[in-house]
Amino acid sequence: MSESAEQVQTTERLWQEFRQEPFPDSLRRATFEGTDVWLIELDIAGCVLRWLDNNGTLDSKNSILLQSRIEDLDRVIPEINDPVGGQYCQRLHQLAVLVSRNLPSTK
Template identity: 70%
Template sequence: MTISTEQVQTAGRLWQEHRQAPFPDSLRRAEFGGTDVWVLDLYTAGCVLAWLDNDGILDAENGRILQSCIEDLARVIPEVNDPAGAQYCQQLHQLAVLISKNLASTK
């Protein structure tokens, strides 16, 4: 699959919007089913940045990490009681899913 410049730019714009959102205080020490939300945010961010820096290519290990983050976010989101926290996690999940659907061949 070839990733277009437009797809990378769209993901980059969504990433910038997400980065501008403050990390909700309610999530700073939040843990759901053994998953620390701030760690999940950190791992997802690393995968997003790697994908953007490599023009839509993510190595196999980061691809597995991204998939795990998507699954964990889907599990965590219904547990977040704070609306701002839930929205933050939903936006991160949406971005991760967008990237996972637009992965070029991995190295």
């Protein structure tokens, strides 16, 4: 199995596991730097689904969005006081980073 096929397979498994998790109540109204956490999650989920639907590729618009949301999570995660919310965002971050690994650089 190629590395990219393995990455898609791993991402599919992690995505299915992530989808089983309910969105933590502690994050429902959480806002960091003017952005709602649920919106960060929604954008990442959309990018992950597009990436999976396109066999491990994203267009430049979604690549930029995904990278931006990873950076948002980098700032958000240390501010979360609830362990359940923190773990949820860590898993979301792990999934986003896995998808972004082989994308073209947006910098």
